[in-house]
Amino acid sequence: MSESKRLRIAIQKSGRLSKESQQLLKSCGVKFNVNEQRLIAHADNMPIDLLRVRDDDIPGLVMDGVVDLGIIGENVLEEEQIERQLANKPAECTKLRELDFGSCRLSLAVPNEFKYQDANSLEGLRIATSYPNLLRRFMQEKGINYSDCMLKGSVEVAPRAGLSDGICDLVSTGATLEANGLYETEVIYRSKACIIQSSKTQSTEKQALINKILSRINGVIRARESKYILLHAPIETLDQIVALLPGAENPTVLPLNDDTNRVAIHAVSTEDLFWDTMEELTALGASSILVMPIEKMMG
Numbered sequence: 001m002s003e004s005k006r007l008r009i010a011i012q013k014s015g016r017l018s019k020e021s022q023q024l025l026k027s028c029g030v031k032f033n034v035n036e037q038r039l040i041a042h043a044d045n046m047p048i049d050l051l052r053v054r055d056d057d058i059p060g061l062v063m064d065g066v067v068d069l070g071i072i073g074e075n076v077l078e079e080e081q082i083e084r085q086l087a088n089k090p091a092e093c094t095k096l097r098e099l100d101f102g103s104c105r106l107s108l109a110v111p112n113e114f115k116y117q118d119a120n121s122l123e124g125l126r127i128a129t130s131y132p133n134l135l136r137r138f139m140q141e142k143g144i145n146y147s148d149c150m151l152k153g154s155v156e157v158a159p160r161a162g163l164s165d166g167i168c169d170l171v172s173t174g175a176t177l178e179a180n181g182l183y184e185t186e187v188i189y190r191s192k193a194c195i196i197q198s199s200k201t202q203s204t205e206k207q208a209l210i211n212k213i214l215s216r217i218n219g220v221i222r223a224r225e226s227k228y229i230l231l232h233a234p235i236e237t238l239d240q241i242v243a244l245l246p247g248a249e250n251p252t253v254l255p256l257n258d259d260t261n262r263v264a265i266h267a268v269s270t271e272d273l274f275w276d277t278m279e280e281l282t283a284l285g286a287s288s289i290l291v292m293p294i295e296k297m298m299g
């Protein structure tokens, strides 16, 4: 197979990570259109190809150097890493950074009627999961014997279907567990989406493009986490007002026309400004408070 000159990025074809992975790359200025029937989407304005695959395949594609970058849940990455280490296959890749989506946890859960005290309550039981390696690591650390029942999907119905006593599955809101008469007993792994790079040596051009994409991702995520805040404040409560603005260390303070008692404050806040803080600001005499999203950030 000849080495492609274009940077290959693997993303999930359809599922929890696919929309946000595409959106992130678009926000970084990568222009592409996805045809649902096609595995590959070529970017129009940069030498980048997107490979749209099942999420389980992404870590292996990166570790084998078939693609250069991948966007994947840390849970799937860790599971594949353990699997490959056991099989003596290449398991190396570099996690470039965590992303700001795909937040979930891998947890143990049991039927509502099950009397759970601690992890020892699972001794000798059968647990259904799609993550046998992460489950084994946890159970070995606790010294608990169990048997597993490997299911790629619909794990949450296993106890009711008589296939297992408990489950080890992904949880976010907990709605799926509740709908299936289960409750969460132990969190065994916390996960977010992340971007990974293959360990193979890249050409100077490709590495420069990877660095550019990563720096843009950093800018996009920083911008999404930040807000631009404008407000009018009485000079006498200025210090208290600035202290309330989360993460805004050096705001711009400007005079107001025909008003010597009040000033305008412009600040970039690194956190969302919550309603409670807005109410406290108003109580200190702030007015005309505007909180605006930031589209891009650099430097």
Ligand SMILES: Nc1ncnc2c1ncn2[C@@H]1O[C@H](COP(=O)(O)OP(=O)(O)OP(=O)(O)O)[C@@H](O)[C@H]1O
Pocket (backbone or CB within 6 Å): 012, 013, 014, 015, 016, 017, 053, 054, 055, 056, 072, 073, 074, 075, 076, 102, 103, 104, 170, 171, 172, 173, 191, 192, 193
């Ligand atoms: N409820 C959730 N909330 C947030 N993130 C989640 C949730 N469930 C899963 N994830 C994250 O998204 C990833 C993909 O989940 P999804 O359910 O789409 O996978 P899948 O069914 O295995 O998809 P595929 O068809 O690609 O194999 C998970 O590995 C996890 O990192």
Ligand SMILES: O=P(O)(O)OC[C@H]1O[C@H](OP(=O)(O)OP(=O)(O)O)[C@H](O)[C@@H]1O
Pocket (backbone or CB within 6 Å): 016, 153, 154, 156, 169, 170, 171, 172, 173, 174, 175, 176, 177
């Ligand atoms: O705690 P909750 O917010 O209910 O989320 C948890 C559910 O989300 C995921 O499945 P998904 O909905 O992605 O569908 P899938 O089972 O087809 O992968 C996961 O496998 C759980 O079933």
Ligand SMILES: [Mg+2]
Pocket (backbone or CB within 6 Å): 054, 055, 056
């Ligand atoms: Mg999958």
